[in-house]
Amino acid sequence: MIAAAKTRTFTVALVGNPNTGKSTLFSGLVGVHQHVGNYPGVTVEKKTGRTSFAGLRFEVIDLPGLYSLAPRSRDEMVVVDLLLGRQRGAAVVDAVVCIVDACNLERNFYLVSQVLELGLPVVLALNMLDVAERRGIRIDAARLRRQLGVPVVPIQANRRIGLPQLKAVLADTAAGAVGDIVESAGKTHPLQRMGLSSGVPLNILPDRCLHCGATGRPEDCGEDAAGTAAMAPDAARVHSTPLPDEFEAEVALLESELAEESNRAAGGPLPRCLVRRLLLDTNGYLQRTLLDDSDGRWASRLAAARERLAAAGSPTPAVETSARYDWARRVLEGVVVEPGHYKTTPSDRIDRVLTHRFFGTLIFAAVMLIVFQSVFVWARPAMEWIETLTGAAGGWVEAHVVEGALRSLMVDGVIGGVGAVLMFLPQILVLFAFLALLEDCGYMARTAYLMDRMMARVGLSGKSFIPLLSSFACAVPGIMATRVIENERDRLTTILVAPLLTCSARLPIYAMLIAAFIPAHSYLGGLLNLQGLTLAGLYLLGIVTAMIFATVFKRTLLRGETPLFVMELPGYKWPSPRTVFMRMAERGWMFLRCAGTLILLVSILVWAALYFPHDPNATHQEQQRNSYLGQAGQVIEPVVRPLGWDWRIGCAVIASLPARELVVATMGVMYHLEDKPGPGDRRWSEKLRQATWDGTDRPVYNVPVALSIMVFFALCAQCAATLAVIRRETNSWRWPAFTFSYMTALAYAAAFVTYQVGTWVAG
């Protein structure tokens, strides 16, 4: 048995409500050996880590925080499929660690009851006992073990207290699982299959069977307390539910009908807990997903079954909540002693200020100011350092590689393209560090509360606020953060408007054009400055447009009522540097991988379009004019002329299709600057001012042209990484195509109006 256990890797899934310390426990179990990915076709983060203890190898899966295992969307379905071993490409789960918050046992036990029904070995990690004690809640863990019938391990995940015990129980569970396979599958007591057969170090052997022990129906279970084999595992699983008998009878009937028809898309019989969910899911998601119901036969059968249940006094879906909470109350009887009155905690005192309508909003504004200031100020040295490094790398290649296509590709295509992305990494890391800090200490949930009122006005909820906030640094992480929004339409609306917010990639363009064309007039004794006001105006333009379009989308394309907003506000705590660092590194790496690979590819394409067809004798300017990109620029010149642009600006816009920030570099190449221009570089400003329309001495640039370019870049979707991440998050090309179209049309129209009105005002 031990030999068999040592040769395989055991898969353990971590399940729990949000804010129960699940991710902290995950980090505590696996340390730095984490891997974040995605399940194919959905946005559920696949967070796994490998670890070994007691001589056994484990793969731990951190599932997203859930209140219920009732799948209402494809993302939620993945979690259920994974736990049931139905998820393609994922290992079969050997055991589940269910983490619960000791302050909230009854609510947490709703999910526990659903997890127990899956028929997998379960270990309960009882977290935050210390917090519960401070709040005056007393918990009898030994009694809980007895009444629940699965191992219960008290832990303090943030201080790593209890983790060795949890690991010991897991190791024993794993050994028990192999024992089952080696001995005889199905011939052991279910409790034995839960890894409680031998050597459990914590005196956690339960003395009653799961659910039945507490309900006092041992005769139903067919198991005796000594744990001798009497029943096949599947049969034992059938009884692992607190749902009433009349409901289970309907489930059995439906199960046999399904087996007869066997018209399901996937092979193999449907697990019983999914048959239960079919009956409970009045929304119809599971019916559409699991059944081939072209003739509506199953719909009517399910409706009839639900009617019978309603007549018998067990209406769906309410029967589930009442049965599970009743079960939770029975299991927790005598386990939890709650105080008559809750003490005012330090968290309450902090919340009196931070959620105050006036002071809370004021503090929130100050926090946002500090975050943005830091993003720009703290990241600057690192950005300059990266710029120097990419410059040096380019110089090294130029010195060591013979002049020609290869050198040009390496310097302009690869190093230039990747450098453009790397430049923004420091800002993104600083922002992520702040977001992780605010999230870990518990403040983030309060910002969603504070902003909900405003978000509700445009048809969204406070949950859309955090993704939109991240979009001010970069839309890519912002769009990834929309995963917290349960409602699909709201999530999509947030994704569609997120790229309108001013990300850091727009700053180099703004900085360059503002420095060159906007006069530095001061007002109010130097307090306000026209250049600063222009920048603020461009930020405001993004915010206002995003709000307008969110309202428009929610009223037309993605019509739906303002979403339900219900959210837990976790207690405040000191942020853990480890968690903050891990989250920052994880997000930073995801950004690099997503944005970096794509931008590398597209910048090589842009380079090729500027380099070919190559004429070694041509001057720099002739080469540009005759290159594929130059030709394209001249073709689109009639289109961009109403915006006040010449073909070179048109070229720069095309070349910046992969990433807005490339426009600065492309314009540098276009106007033939030897060195790359830096924003605010005087010589660069001079060059732009001197640029003239071909064959005339009429200057290309003036204030309306500069404004029209800035407005265009404020509203356009010139970012391949954003479009790629929209494609990934929505699992369709339709939405990135739509985003690109509507934003480009909007940007063009706004730039047109800006130029025409600007020229009229100036002229």
Added chain:
Amino acid sequence: MKHTPPAEVIPLWNLSEGSCARIARVLGPSDHVHRLDEFGLRGGTKIEMFRPGNPCIVRLSGNKVCLRTDGLLEVLVEPM
């Protein structure tokens, strides 16, 4: 402390700061009601108003939750 007759049922938004109540009923589309049920906001649950308004913050078995109830949902409570 002011005692109110147990039969009185008021909407959640009418509950004043610091008062305790028991949820009498949650009214609204069954899916939303079920979601709140699963979340732990259900008939019979004791809550305490921490910050009134919409969204409001209530204390639910020691923890705090914020909830917006406009148009979609009506949470009726019995003040205690």
